[in-house]
Amino acid sequence: MAGGPGSGKGTQCEKIVEKYGYTHLSSGDLLRAEVASGSERGKQLQAIMQKGELVPLDTVLDMIKDAMIAKADVSKGYLIDGYPREVKQGEEFEKKIGAPALLLYIDAKAETMVQRLMKRGQTSGRSDDNEETIKKRLDLYYKATEPVIAYYETRGIVRKINSELPVDEVFAIVVKAIDELK
Numbered sequence: 001m002a003g004g005p006g007s008g009k010g011t012q013c014e015k016i017v018e019k020y021g022y023t024h025l026s027s028g029d030l031l032r033a034e035v036a037s038g039s040e041r042g043k044q045l046q047a048i049m050q051k052g053e054l055v056p057l058d059t060v061l062d063m064i065k066d067a068m069i070a071k072a073d074v075s076k077g078y079l080i081d082g083y084p085r086e087v088k089q090g091e092e093f094e095k096k097i098g099a100p101a102l103l104l105y106i107d108a109k110a111e112t113m114v115q116r117l118m119k120r121g122q123t124s125g126r127s128d129d130n131e132e133t134i135k136k137r138l139d140l141y142y143k144a145t146e147p148v149i150a151y152y153e154t155r156g157i158v159r160k161i162n163s164e165l166p167v168d169e170v171f172a173i174v175v176k177a178i179d180e181l182k
């Protein structure tokens with residue numbers, strides 16, 4: 001699943017897990033867990049995330065791969081949230097893990113994403129939900145992550161979801177995209 005910061009990826013993933021039982025792996029959550037562990041690597045990651053930058057590719061991919069392996073016995077399929085964030089990440093994922101079946105592209109206007117993140121920032125406690133970092137994350141999203149969508153579009157696996165709608169209406173479109181796969 002791809003989409004800008006605050007577009008609603010996490011919200012939709014939660015609903016997908018509830019309905020389909022897929023294994024949800026959020027690169028952001030995995031990174032935040034490493035930060036919370038207080039490890040030396042966590043400290044380095046925290047500094048990068050607070051600036052709104054991307055952490056090194058190998059770090060994220062290794063974390064995702066380890067999390068996938070840990071769930072391999074019981075998983076009905078994987079829902080990967082927030083990865084790939086740059087074309088290189090997509091290429092490396094295919095080399096080391098495999099090709100995705102579907103890319104859900106959760107799409108909202110920049111203005112909407114900023115509003116949602118500022119609101120989320122009031123309660124999230126996330127060090128990257130502040131005005132300055134949000135701006136950097138958005139810029140980076142348009143520069144690095146949007147090209148990922150074009151990369152998968154050539155293979156016909158992208159489903160663009162209008163995330164300006166209320167959560168349940170967004171989810172209805174998501175369900176249609178997933179059910180078409182089956």
Ligand SMILES: Nc1ncnc2c1ncn2[C@@H]1O[C@H](COP(=O)(O)OP(=O)(O)O)[C@@H](O)[C@H]1O
Pocket residue numbers: 003004005006007008009010011012116117119120163164165166167168170
């Ligand atoms: N369709 C929607 N309409 C209104 N608010 C939404 C919608 N989807 C998500 N939100 C809110 O926007 C914020 C960001 O959503 P989140 O799922 O955390 O996005 P992401 O994981 O893409 O950053 C959250 O506070 C969430 O409650």
Ligand SMILES: Nc1ncnc2c1ncn2[C@H]1C[C@H](O)[C@@H](COP(=O)(O)OP(=O)(O)O)O1
Pocket residue numbers: 003004005006009010026027028029031049052053054055056057060081082083084085089128137
């Ligand atoms: N695939 C990835 N590659 C590099 N950095 C990543 C990453 N996924 C997450 N990060 C880092 C940089 C992000 O700004 C930060 C938060 O990610 P996130 O929780 O997925 O954000 P959001 O759900 O608000 O879009 O973690």
Ligand SMILES: [Mg+2]
Pocket residue numbers: 009010028
């Ligand atoms: Mg999220």
